[in-house]
Amino acid sequence: MKAFDIRKPEEKLRASIREKIDNLNKPKGSLGRLESLAEQICMIQQTLSPTLSHPCHLLFGGDHGIEREGVSVSPREVTWQQMINFTRGGGGVNMFCRQHGFHLRIIDVGVDYDLSDNPRILNRKIARGTRNFLYEAAMSEEEFGKAIDTGIEMVDYCRKEGCNIICMGEMGIANTSPSSIWMSIFGNIPLNECIGIGSGLDSEGVNHKQQILNQAVNNFQATNPNPAPADIIRYFGGFEMVAAVGAMLRAAETGMAVMVDGFIMSACMLAASQLEPNVLDYAIFGHCGDESGHKRMLELMNAEPLLQLGMRLGEGTGALCSYPIIESAVRMLNEMNNFENANITKYF
Known part of the structure; x- marks a missing residue:
């Protein structure tokens, strides 16, 4: 059968993804499964700003x-x-x-x-x-x-x-x-x-x-x-x-x-x-x-x-x-503000 070249997503972006998620103006981890899902989509697309296109x-x-x-x-x-x-x-x-x-x-x-x-x-x-x-x-x-x-x-x-x-x-x-x-x-x-x-x-x-x-x-x-x-x-x-x-x-x-x-x-x-x-x-x-x-x-x-x-x-x-x-996870990353831009004290 045909050989497939499926590579694991590059890990070097993961720390930046988690930092972005953790700095959204919410308690750390408070959006639960949406956060791990958003991280996965970022890793798949290798970007901090993922999109969903033509499903x-x-x-x-x-x-x-x-x-x-x-x-x-x-x-x-x-x-x-x-x-x-x-x-x-x-x-x-x-x-x-x-x-x-x-x-x-x-x-x-x-x-x-x-x-x-x-x-x-x-x-x-x-x-x-x-x-x-x-x-x-x-x-x-x-x-x-x-x-x-x-x-x-x-x-x-x-x-x-x-x-x-x-x-x-x-x-x-x-x-x-x-x-x-x-x-x-x-x-x-x-x-x-x-x-x-x-x-x-x-x-x-x-x-x-x-x-x-x-x-x-x-x-x-x-x-x-x-x-x-x-x-x-x-x-x-x-x-x-x-x-x-x-x-x-x-x-x-x-x-x-x-x-x-x-x-x-x-x-x-x-x-x-x-x-x-x-x-x-x-x-x-x-x-x-x-x-x-x-x-x-x-x-x-x-x-x-x-x-x-x-x-x-x-x-x-x-x-x-x-x-x-899945849409909500992507919107969370792209539409929620972070603590710094919202002028909110980071409380954790």
């Missing part, structure tokens, strides 16, 4: 072969139906993009339906869904590379338009299954502790999902005793998930802030960090969702989410809801 949201769609095993309560046709719904502005992702001024791109990387005649969906279809990872790798090395490249391509489009903060979302029935497996393998956590209800499984459905995914992992490990991270990502991932991984890596490589949504997108960031650990310096985790294991997955990355609203819709909606907090 973009990439929504990747793809179907999963493992869905054929009954691991999701939702049928696969919901993927293409929702993709069309997004083009009409009727999804949760549409509402939040409108509210917060995000440019939305809808990309088909692997939906099991012909969407090529819809002008509002970018056609980057690799195949009509992945293969069933219960029996074989979800995608070939060539398909894996195409998915990564699609994520890169979409980020580069956004950069050319002036974007410096980007968000990713997904539409793909059964994608909590590969997410749970990535979490288990990369986090060294028993798989059953990583599996939840997805889009609404009952207890019997969860038990069935656990059996299927445990068998899939056992089959994989029997023939792959020492897999590289890319092998694990390729074997279990969805096209929409791997495209998101590529987008995250490219965005970080080019110095953009990457907003991370719920369980699926956190799993993609976890996978991306296995390939390039420095990507986490660019990640802003917007939301801790209601999916079982999400909090634990965030802990694997030492992530501190901005919101916890009990959401588990996906599509990038939880991250989009956090955007006003």
Whole structure:
């Protein structure tokens, strides 16, 4: 796969950033999480006066072969139906993009339906869904590379338009299954502790999902005793998930802030960090969702989410809801006065 050159932000500016934050006319530390968030954005942009420019949201769609095993309560046709719904502005992702001024791109990387005649969906279809990872790798090395490249391509489009903060979302029935497996393998956590209800499984459905995914992992490990991270990502991932991984890596490589949504997108960031650990310096985790294991997955990355609203819709909606907090952190730095200019005695 393509090599990424993701560098840790230069540390030499950090002391000046903290000095600026501490000298704003407020008690030291009184704006809490906004202060650490502002520091992170300054470090990403390597400036004391950060900006947020042309925010973009990439929504990747793809179907999963493992869905054929009954691991999701939702049928696969919901993927293409929702993709069309997004083009009409009727999804949760549409509402939040409108509210917060995000440019939305809808990309088909692997939906099991012909969407090529819809002008509002970018056609980057690799195949009509992945293969069933219960029996074989979800995608070939060539398909894996195409998915990564699609994520890169979409980020580069956004950069050319002036974007410096980007968000990713997904539409793909059964994608909590590969997410749970990535979490288990990369986090060294028993798989059953990583599996939840997805889009609404009952207890019997969860038990069935656990059996299927445990068998899939056992089959994989029997023939792959020492897999590289890319092998694990390729074997279990969805096209929409791997495209998101590529987008995250490219965005970080080019110095953009990457907003991370719920369980699926956190799993993609976890996978991306296995390939390039420095990507986490660019990640802003917007939301801790209601999916079982999400909090634990965030802990694997030492992530501190901005919101916890009990959401588990996906599509990038939880991250989009956090955007006003990110805006507030930037405004704090650029619009609050300091003690000296305000003629206020520094009282700490």
